[in-house]
Amino acid sequence: MERITRQRGLSVRLDCASQPRSSPARIVLIALPAILLFVSSPASPVDADAVPENPTKLLQKAFANQYDVDSTATIELVIRNRSGQERRRNFEAASKIIEDRLHSIGRLTYPAYLRGMTILQIEAQDRSHDAFIYLPSTQTVRRVSTAQRGDAFFGTDVTYEDLERRYARDYDVIDLSTELIGGEPTHVVRAHPQLRQTYHEVVFWLAQSDQVILQAHYFKRGAQEPYRTIVAPRSSMQKTNDHTLPTRLIVENLARGTTTEVTYRQLAINPEIDDRVFSVRTLEQKGPIPASR
Numbered sequence: 701m702e703r704i705t706r707q708r709g710l711s712v713r714l715d716c717a718s719q720p721r722s723s724p725a726r727i728v729l730i731a732l733p734a735i736l737l738f739v740s741s742p743a744s745p746v747d748a749d750a751v752p753e754n755p756t757k758l759l760q761k762a763f764a765n766q767y768d769v770d771s772t773a774t775i776e777l778v779i780r781n782r783s784g785q786e787r788r789r790n791f792e793a794a795s796k797i798i799e800d801r802l803h804s805i806g807r808l809t810y811p812a813y814l815r816g817m818t819i820l821q822i823e824a825q826d827r828s829h830d831a832f833i834y835l836p837s838t839q840t841v842r843r844v845s846t847a848q849r850g851d852a853f854f855g856t857d858v859t860y861e862d863l864e865r866r867y868a869r870d871y872d873v874i875d876l877s878t879e880l881i882g883g884e885p886t887h888v889v890r891a892h893p894q895l896r897q898t899y900h901e902v903v904f905w906l907a908q909s910d911q912v913i914l915q916a917h918y919f920k921r922g923a924q925e926p927y928r929t930i931v932a933p934r935s936s937m938q939k940t941n942d943h944t945l946p947t948r949l950i951v952e953n954l955a956r957g958t959t960t961e962v963t964y965r966q967l968a969i970n971p972e973i974d975d976r977v978f979s980v981r982t983l984e985q986k987g988p989i990p991a992s993r
Contacts, residue, residue, distance in 0.1 A: 755876040755889050759868035761911040762904065767865040769943045770796040772990045773967040775806070777856050782957040789814070789854055792989040796973045801825070802865040803978035807989050808854070818983050819844075823865055834983040841983045857928070857951040857960035861897065870894050871902075881905055881914055882934060899928070912937065912944050927955040940969040 777789040790810035796803050801823040808814045816836035821829050831844045851860055875890035885908040892901055900921035905914045914934065917926035929952045936948035949962040973990050976982070 755873045755887070756868045756871075758876075758887050758889055758906055758911065759871060759873070759891070759904065762906045762913050763866045763868060765911055765943055766913060766945065767802065768797060769941075769945070770970050770973055771945070771968060772971055772973065773964040774809075776963045776965065777854075777858065778961045778963075779856050780959050780961075787855070789856065794973055794977060794990045796975070796978060798975055798978065803975075804863065805978055805982065805989060814854075816986070818986075818989075820978060820980065820983055821863065822978065829864065832980055832983060834986070841980055857953045857956075857958055858962065859898075862930070862951075874901075878908075879905070884909070884914075884934065886914060907934075910944050912946075925954070928953050938967055938969070943969050945969060 772794045775791040775793050777791075779787045779789070788810060789808065791806045791808055793804065793806040795805075803820075803822050805818065805820045807816065807818040816834070818834040820832045822831075823829055832841055833844050834841050852858070853860055853863065871891035871893055873889055873891045875888075877888045879886055879888050886905045887908055889904045889906060890901065891904070893899070899918040900923075901919040903915075903917045903919075903926075905916070906912070907914055912932070912934075914932055916930045918928040919926050931950045931952075932946035933948055933950075936946055937944050938947050939945075945964075945967065947964045947967055951960045951962065953959070971990065977987065977990060981987070
């Protein structure tokens with residue numbers, strides 16, 4: 701396990717009532733997307749001009765890079781408990797922006813008792829989501845609720861919110877600072893979600909060079925330490941067509957003492973995907989997911 705050390709640089713206070721938090725020195729192992737391991741080098745003085753006046757624009761760029769993109773991949777999730785015991789989930793997955801709404805579909809290929817289970821999510825205009833799941837045991841398609849965005853995704857430390865498209869307008873930014881992560885300058889954006897979530901506050905570390913989300917820490921109300929972290933190692937990034945995406949994420953639930961490592965294999969950025977893939981008919985007819993071809 702690599703350590704993450706941080707050193708405070710210039711801080712721009714947007715809310716004088718808010719006090720900066722110190723993040724944990726430890727990060728264990730992803731992500732929809734998230735979760736990265738780095739070793740920081742000594743910080744050098746940061747030029748005030750390097751900190752933009754509007755941190756919301758930073759989030760807009762970071763979310764556009766991560767979510768406003770079509771992709772296909774095979775995904776492996778490895779869940780580890782406190783004692784080191786492992787469980788695995790393998791998916792074939794595809795996502796596409798259709799009429800400015802994110803559509804995503806994923807089919808389990810492992811373990812055997814879950815093989816064939818398929819979930820389809822379609823972003824709705826009112827920020828809710830239509831979700832359908834195909835159950836091979838009954839060969840039926842059911843509509844499911846995605847109201848609880850903080851719920852675990854198939855028993856992992858990944859949540860349904862991690863898989864959804866995010867918007868900067870859904871957050872109230874309360875603090876902006878700069879730090880070095882693994883020797884790389886980052887903007888540190890601390891914010892409160894406007895929509896009801898299981899967390900009260902989130903801190904994003906955004907690379908200054910390309911706005912990639914390198915880390916995200918989630919806090920409960922009044923907590924000084926995060927209960928969940930996502931790290932995306934720079935060494936596992938893939939860049940294509942003006943998007944830089946992680947191929948490895950490490951999600952740690954500090955409250956439960958569990959971690960989920962997410963590995964994206966055969967990741968294709970902005971491939972050609974037929975819109976008809978993202979339909980209930982695909983579920984009913986068990987049509988192929990592009991990642992499986």
